[in-house]
Amino acid sequence: MNHVNLTPSQRQTLTQYLSIVQSSDTQEALAILESTHWNLETALISHYETTPHANDRLNLISNSTSSQRNAVNDNVPSQAEASTFPGGFPGMSSSNIEREAINPAANNTTRSFSDVIQRYLPFLSSIDITSNIRNSDFATLETQSKVIYIIQWIIYVPVLITYQVSSILFVILVKCFPIIRRLAQNRLGRKSEPTGLNPVQTANEFISSFQRYYDRTGELDWFEGGYSNALYVAKRDARFLLCYLHSAEHDDADEFVKEILLNEQFKLLLKEHNVLLWAGDVEKSEGYQASNALEIMKYPSLVLLSLKTSTQETPSGTTTSSPKLSVVSRIQGLIPTEKVIRRLKTQIDKLQPTLITIRTERQQAELSRMIRQQQDQAYQESLAKDQARETAKQEELLKQQRKKGWLEWKLSQMKPECTTPGQFSRIAVRLPSGARIQRCFSKNEETLEDIYTWVELNLQELIAGNEPLQAIDSNVSGPAGSIEYQFGFNLNSIMPRVKIDCDATVPIGQCNGVSPNGNLVVEMLYQ
Known part of the structure; x- marks a missing residue:
């Protein structure tokens, strides 16, 4: 038969057959389809040469669906509509037809297992829970199946409720307290941060980034070292230490830098009082640890530290404790520049005399130490000269004695x-x-x-x-x-x-x- 004389339904069946077997031999396909009376399933079995058991199974499927296939073939869509369904059946692709034709027994087994999963494990289904099992279905279950289903629901429902309530509470906490989200992000950032970084390298990277984006002239004199090194220098030199904690994720970071840190009055205040300026990024481990030590809860922040002494009345009189570096002012978040400068200047003017006294005492102690050291050195040098002189005198006396003894011996000889x-x-x-x-x-x-x-x-x-x-x-x-x-x-x-x-x-x-x-x-x- 020439394929030109085919009816639309036969032409559609031929197209489906060729697409499934992936062949271009039309004459062979026509011969197989004519021998199977244009039954697609039988033709596929004949082509793939399945086992007798598979043939029998597919014949049963073919007989049960033959009436439906005939009805569909009588209402075959046009060529444009047929292109919408390449396999010839709405909702059924050629791969599905091939899979059902080749191994229908395994396919039925999979479907029955899926039905069991849908019936006994409702939380694995994407369908509405109430539609998984109808009352009539539950009544028809065996006693063991009913017990399993009830136990599953007893376990599943509390877990589902707890999960939903916890999710809602976490969302509410994050919305009300943004610090929780920032802390979580910082903690994740610290986990991904490589270990073994040098604090000096971290400080230099921050300074380079800051000068590249904000302070191209480099007017701010940042301390190139870690937080612990900055504390040591502030204690040693009795200087004010101003710590800036930066957070690039905060919306006010750019405005804080431009309005406060780069303000001319702010830079003049730091220069006049020789304030040691250190910065740390809270996304780095160094900055995060400094933030925890300084008890900062909002970013960006400025923290002023200074040496302080305390007096205490004792039976023997008033005693003054040794100087201790303490936090004297915290500025958290974006506030007016005038207020920031006023707060810093107030604390600096208040504690400046204390720092001057500490520096004077240390200078006097250092001067006394140097004088004692010079005196000790002069004494040691004088002692060494005296010892050398005495040694030389003893050697000279011994030499004279030996000479005299030699002369007396020569005189006798x-x-x-x-x-x-x-x-x-x-x-x-x-x-x-x-x-x-x-x-x-x-x-x-x-x-x-x-x-x-x-x-x-x-x-x-x-x-x-x-x-x-x-x-x-x-x-x-x-x-x-x-x-x-x-x-x-x-x-x-x-x-x-x-x-x-x-x-x-x-x-x-x-x-x-x-x-x-x-x-x-x-x-x-x-x-």
């Missing part, structure tokens, strides 16, 4: 004056005092050091010329350990002027300046 003709050198020495001494030294047995030792003994007045001035102890032992005696003079020959070295290894006979005879003069090194 000094050989007699040589008188063997041709074996001695006659040495004459002029002392610094002008005296002239003379001695004959063995050319081969005595060295140049012996000449220096002889002159040193005369200078130290242990001998006069060659005669000892005190008894010589022959049992004097040599100095413990090695000692290098430092002579404080040089011996020079007169003509020509040549220095005679002090050498313990050179015999006198080998030195031209003193052999066979020598005329020397003493040149002192240390005057």
Whole structure:
């Protein structure tokens, strides 16, 4: 059969079949539809080759709906209307037809389960609760089903009522107290805020943002640090601390900044009294913690802190407590600029003398401490000098004792004056005092050091010329350990002027300046 000669109902069935099986072979589709007498369900079964059980099930569905299908086919809509329902049935798509045709048993099982859910679990249904079960349906339920249904309602109704009442109360509280919503938002913001941020970095970010949007000239001198650092600086320097708590979500934030913070009188007041200005964003953890510590309930806010002292009468007299940083003024929300300046100026003028007194006392205490430190330092330096002087004196005394012991030992070891003709050198020495001494030294047995030792003994007045001035102890032992005696003079020959070295290894006979005879003069090194 040519598809041109088809009736409108057959053409519609062909279109539905081709769309479901997703095929463009019209001749094959016409052959299958003609063999099934233009029954769409039977044609689909023939196409998909389902199991015999599925075929039997679908035949039952087809027979039960054949009369309805014929009625629909007799009233097939026009081509324009048919385009509205691609599957050919209002409210039924091609995918639904395919699903019902392929597995009707599973579809019926799903429908029966849905009916059970609708009947026994009313709170899962989107339909009105009163329409879930009619009285006639409830009466037909089994006793066990009735018990289950009643238990569900006993559990469901209180929960539903509690939820509805709680929701209504929360909405009322949020409307009446906006602070609850802001606190919840701030808490959520703190949870999402990354941890480990540096307070200095947070302060710099706020200052940069503030100067970019409000104060491009940077006239406000913000403290670049955290809240705890600002408290420490205010205590240390005895300064007023003004904390500004900013909330970008508040409607009055922009107007508060422009009308108050950027006011010329306000900036002049801060500059005249050297007020430390710190700011915190309540959406950040630093600002939120400062807000809680300062007990702020409305934003934006200004809080003035200052050191205060308190007096107390005691049996021993009036005592003054140590200065403590306290809140002296809170300005919460947008109020007239003149009122803000007046309140701040009143507290500043009231507490300024206290801060001046505290600073003066601290300066005096610091000055006293520095004076004591300088005195202690001078005492320690003087003590160190005295100790060094005493140590040097002891060392010098020990050195002199060792020198004297060495000279006494050399005196005891000094050989007699040589008188063997041709074996001695006659040495004459002029002392610094002008005296002239003379001695004959063995050319081969005595060295140049012996000449220096002889002159040193005369200078130290242990001998006069060659005669000892005190008894010589022959049992004097040599100095413990090695000692290098430092002579404080040089011996020079007169003509020509040549220095005679002090050498313990050179015999006198080998030195031209003193052999066979020598005329020397003493040149002192240390005057």
